[in-house]
Amino acid sequence: MKCKKCGAKASVNMRQHKLALCKEHYLEWIPEQTERFIKKYEMFTHHDKILVAVSGGKDSLGLWDILVRLGYQADGLYLGLGIDEGINYSHESQRLAEKFANNHNLKLHVVDIEQEYGQPIPVLADKSLRGYGKPCAVCGLAKRHEMNRIARDLGYDVLATGHNLDDEAAVLFGNTLSWASDFLLRQGPVLPAADGLARKVKPLCRFYEREMTAYCLARGIEYIYEECPFAEGSQSIYYKELLNKLETDRPGAKLTFYLRFLEARKSGELFIENNVEQAHLHPCSTCGQPTSAPDMCSFCRMIEKVNAVTES
Amino acid sequence: MSVKLILRDKEYEVKSGMTLLDSLKKINIVPESVISTREGEMILDDEILKDGDVVKLIAVISGGSDESRKL
Numbered sequence: 001m002k003c004k005k006c007g008a009k010a011s012v013n014m015r016q017h018k019l020a021l022c023k024e025h026y027l028e029w030i031p032e033q034t035e036r037f038i039k040k041y042e043m044f045t046h047h048d049k050i051l052v053a054v055s056g057g058k059d060s061l062g063l064w065d066i067l068v069r070l071g072y073q074a075d076g077l078y079l080g081l082g083i084d085e086g087i088n089y090s091h092e093s094q095r096l097a098e099k100f101a102n103n104h105n106l107k108l109h110v111v112d113i114e115q116e117y118g119q120p121i122p123v124l125a126d127k128s129l130r131g132y133g134k135p136c137a138v139c140g141l142a143k144r145h146e147m148n149r150i151a152r153d154l155g156y157d158v159l160a161t162g163h164n165l166d167d168e169a170a171v172l173f174g175n176t177l178s179w180a181s182d183f184l185l186r187q188g189p190v191l192p193a194a195d196g197l198a199r200k201v202k203p204l205c206r207f208y209e210r211e212m213t214a215y216c217l218a219r220g221i222e223y224i225y226e227e228c229p230f231a232e233g234s235q236s237i238y239y240k241e242l243l244n245k246l247e248t249d250r251p252g253a254k255l256t257f258y259l260r261f262l263e264a265r266k267s268g269e270l271f272i273e274n275n276v277e278q279a280h281l282h283p284c285s286t287c288g289q290p291t292s293a294p295d296m297c298s299f300c301r302m303i304e305k306v307n308a309v310t311e312s
Numbered sequence: 313m314s315v316k317l318i319l320r321d322k323e324y325e326v327k328s329g330m331t332l333l334d335s336l337k338k339i340n341i342v343p344e345s346v347i348s349t350r351e352g353e354m355i356l357d358d359e360i361l362k363d364g365d366v367v368k369l370i371a372v373i374s375g376g377s378d379e380s381r382k383l
Contacts, residue, residue, distance in 0.1 A: 001356050001358055010356060011353070011354040011355075011356070012354065012356075013356045013357065020356070023354070057374055058374070059374075166373070208344075209372045209373060209374070210344060210345075210347060210372045212372075213347050213370060213372040214347055214354060217347065217349070217354060217370070218354070225370075225371075227371075227374060228374075231374070237373055237374075240373050241342065241345065241373065244342045244344035244345045244373075245342055245344075247344045248342055248343055248344050
């Protein structure tokens with residue numbers, strides 16, 4: 001297979017685009033496309049201060065690399081989750097995030113959940129009895145809460161995450177299976193800023209997970225390859241595997257699934273009401289971030305519960 | 313002689329002369345879920361695998377179990 005641009009041997013083939021590229025042209029194509037998505041969805045400009053949520057994985061490090069290559073003002077945020085499970089998972093992912101920042105002379109904020117809240121994620125999950133024996137629900141909750149808090153506290157204009165199209169398609173698939181209309185209404189490349197909520201964007205939302213892996217390999221970005229030890233058997237991975245089987249037989253199926261959803265949502269074909277997500281939000285009585293819960297937000301209730309268990 | 317394919321800590325062997333795509337199907341690996349490399353370079357589905365080739369398969373899927381609700 002040959003590169004469509006120069007005729008050299010291709011390294012990456014994107015069947016959904018009918019496009020094969022050599023390594024050099026692929027490394028040009030990815031930032032070009034990212035810039036196109038940033039503009040198309042009006043995510044941010046070169047005047048904005050961007051905080052990139054960095055996990056040490058391929059997507060977030062790839063995103064940070066691309067934004068810096070495009071000349072954006074992008075700092076990183078690493079959240080120390082305290083996940084070890086015998087493979088030093090958090091320690092290793094932090095090391096790789098710091099290594100990338102040091103190698104590129106970039107600013108990385110490091111916030112440790114245990115230092116902030118007294119317990120690492122697995123213990124918070126255990127003590128709060130959330131997540132049916134797995135810490136992933138608590139991890140997601142804590143990450144969303146802390147990313148929002150830190151982006152606002154440090155005065156960033158926008159929080160960028162490395163969600164790729166497979167992430168988005170898996171979420172969409174899960175929420176469609178259960179017709180979770182409130183979540184479907186909120187899914188998209190941009191979540192606008194609101195009272196207490198930082199603006200959130202997903203510049204990689206139209207790249208397949210495979211393409212981000214290829215980008216990191218081609219760029220020589222060292223990322224944590226090991227999966228989070230708690231992710232094994234997770235629902236999202238199961239959905240991704242199903243969607244990849246579909247994609248193998250029908251190239252472009254994942255992209256079409258996501259893009260048609262965005263079009264339908266935008267045009268109002270799917271839902272009568274828009275913006276219902278903001279209708280019932282009010283400030284949490286403890287941290288002040290918006291919540292739909294009657295008093296404290298889910299995160300603060302979890303912390304309160306953990307503290308009560310710890311003290312007793 | 314044969315071709316070796318390695319995914320994480322698992323090794324598979326297939327006959328040489330097949331394409332990468334056919335080799336992946338033979339060992340029941342969904343092609344979309346991996347990137348294939350040989351001697352550090354990415355190779356594509358139509359690559360004919362030769363005797364003695366060692367193909368390292370890099371899994372591309374990552375995620376957690378709270379993802380259906382993430383924003």
